[in-house]
Amino acid sequence: MREYKIEAVVHICEMAELSEADRKLVEAAKQATEGSYAPYSKFLVGAAVRLEDGTIVLGANQENAAFPSGLCAERTALFAANAQYPRQPVVALAIAARKGRCFLAKPVPPCGACRQVISGVEDRFGQPIRILLHGTDGVLVSEGIGPLLPLRFVDGDMR
């Protein structure tokens, strides 16, 4: 048996340490929680996607009485961005979540299905997406989905 070590490096930043563009994206994700429809979980999630030309597209989780029919904020934003601007690569994605008026202290972790979709969007445009996970204690920054989804399944695995 061989040990295969997987290492992941991410950074936890104060808002002031982020670039102006990334700060703006995190603020947009916080603002996007206003569009959340979460009467069941009461967990309000917002996402903001920045495209290569600087366009920002927002998303928020949308729930349904038939639970699996809802969608997370990240996928809402990514699918909306790709549907409206199919030729614009996604360069960054920020996520924020709150319960009531209180944003989470720890950086909000995207679910597995959203990580897979982020990976697919990176593949589609052939470039990593900077991921900014907001928490009031700090913003977790990952340069691409790799650190959050090691050993991921990509298009090339089918060839």
Ligand code: THU
């Ligand atoms: N949710 C997101 O929008 N993004 C995530 O990454 C985690 C979970 C939503 C889905 C559901 O509406 C609520 O949070 C509780 O799971």
